[in-house]
Amino acid sequence: MELQASEIAAVKDEDASFHCQNSDGEIVHKIAQLLLPGLAAACVDNTTGDPFKTPASVAVGLRKEMVDYLNARSETFVAEFVVPDDSEPDSIQEIPEDPAEIVSIIMDDFAASKRSLLGRLSSWLxxxxxxxxxxxFVQEMEAKGLWMIDRREAISEPLLRNVDFKNAYTCSMKFPTEEELDEHKQRCGFRPASCTNDGCKTKFCAIHSEKHDEVCPFKVLPCEQKCEQRIVRREMDRHCITVCPMRLVNCPFYQIGCHSTFPLRTLENHCSEFIHSHLLYVLQVVHKDEASIDELKERVQLMEKAELLEELSQARDVRSLALAVKEHAARIRTLEEKIDKVSLT
Structure with missing residues (x-):
């Protein structure tokens, strides 16, 4: 049949156009992951009730049929949704926006067309x-390498282009020269890209670079608790909980009365600042009911006069402070005796 002049012009224009074939690799991979279960469903349903056939025996033949079916249906699927049903002229079905969902629907249709009579008549489905x-059967095919993921992705890319009616996952740009196309590919949002964070091998299309960077486990970040260190994101929780000098800790004298909470790095400052109250708590434990609170406060004042507070503030727990207090008891007694003599004179 001869082509009309307008059709010839269109063909020439199409031949002269250079199409960008970049697409969203994440969606391509998602569709590719659906193909194996889709084929397995068709093979299992096709051989149900047949003692002479197994899913493996029909897999190769059905795989070719399914690929041909997917290619043909994906080219017309959008039009099938847009064209109203003859019985309901005013009804237009809503098209799923997820390309993987569209491909899944087409695969379900293929599997349904291959079901055995027993499968159609029973509750087997x-x-x-x-x-x-x-x-x-999916696991069996994966173990035998019947349909490798790279081959499925090669099939999935044109399927995505066929069903991506909004061009949300594929680049639709065309250029009159190959040079212009090559220039475009350098900045195309759907061009293949890799994560630049050390240790990360994730690949994605450039349009998802920012999204990946926000969750990449290998990205180095400032400590969430504001210490000076920079930590890989996947190690952040462990760092903040176990080794970060800014992690919150309870006062080592928490159990005997000091209920302060502070960053670990300020422990020394806290112990120095609150040595009076820490000493009082420890003395209450050591002397129990032997002395009144006022007497214990006087004991703390004596320790201060004996210039023991700075040394005692080095203690970092109840036991070490209690031992230090007992070790310096003689110096305290000497100071008490001096005070008594002064008061007598």
């Missing part, structure tokens, strides 16, 4: 046994 057999 709803049984747990069917799902188990599909899962088992």
């Amino acid at each position: 709803l049984s747990e046994s069917r799902e188990d057999k599909i899962d088992d």
Whole structure:
């Protein structure tokens, strides 16, 4: 059949155009992951009730059929949704926006067309046994390398382009020369990209660079608790909980009365600042009911006069401070005796 002049012009224009073929690799991979379970479902349903066939025996043939079916249906799927049903001229079905969902619908249609008579007439399609057999066959195909992920991704890319009716996941740009196309590919939002964080091997299209950077486990970040260190994101929680000098800790004298909480790095300052109250808490434990609170406060004042507070503030727990107090008891007694003599004179 001869082409009309307008059609010839369109063909020439199409031949002269250079199309950018970049697409969202994440969605391509998502579709590719659906293909194996889709094929497994078709193979299991097709051989149900047939003692002479197994899913593995029909897999290769059905795989080719399914790929051809997916390619053909994906090219017309959007139009099928837009064109009203003959019985309801005013009704237009809503098209799923997720390309993977569209491909899944097409695969379900293919599997339905391949079901055996027994499968059509029984409740087999709803049984747990069917799902188990599909899962088992998926694992069998993966173990045997029947349909590797790279080959499935090669099939998935044109499927994505066919069903991406909003061009949300594929680049639709065309250029009159190859040079212009090459220049565009350097800045295309759908161009392949890799994470630049040391240790991360994730690949994605450039449009998702910022999204990946926000969650990349290998990105080096300032400590969330504002210490001077920079930590890899995946180590941040461990750092903040175990080794960060800014992690919050309870006062080592918490159990005997000081209920302060502060960053670990300020422990020394806290112990120095609150040595009076820490000493009082320890003396209450050591002397129990032997002395009144006023007498214990006087004992703290004596320690201060004996210039013991700075030394005692080095203690970092109840036991060490109590031992230090006992070790310096003689010096305190000497000071008490001096005070008594002064008061007598």
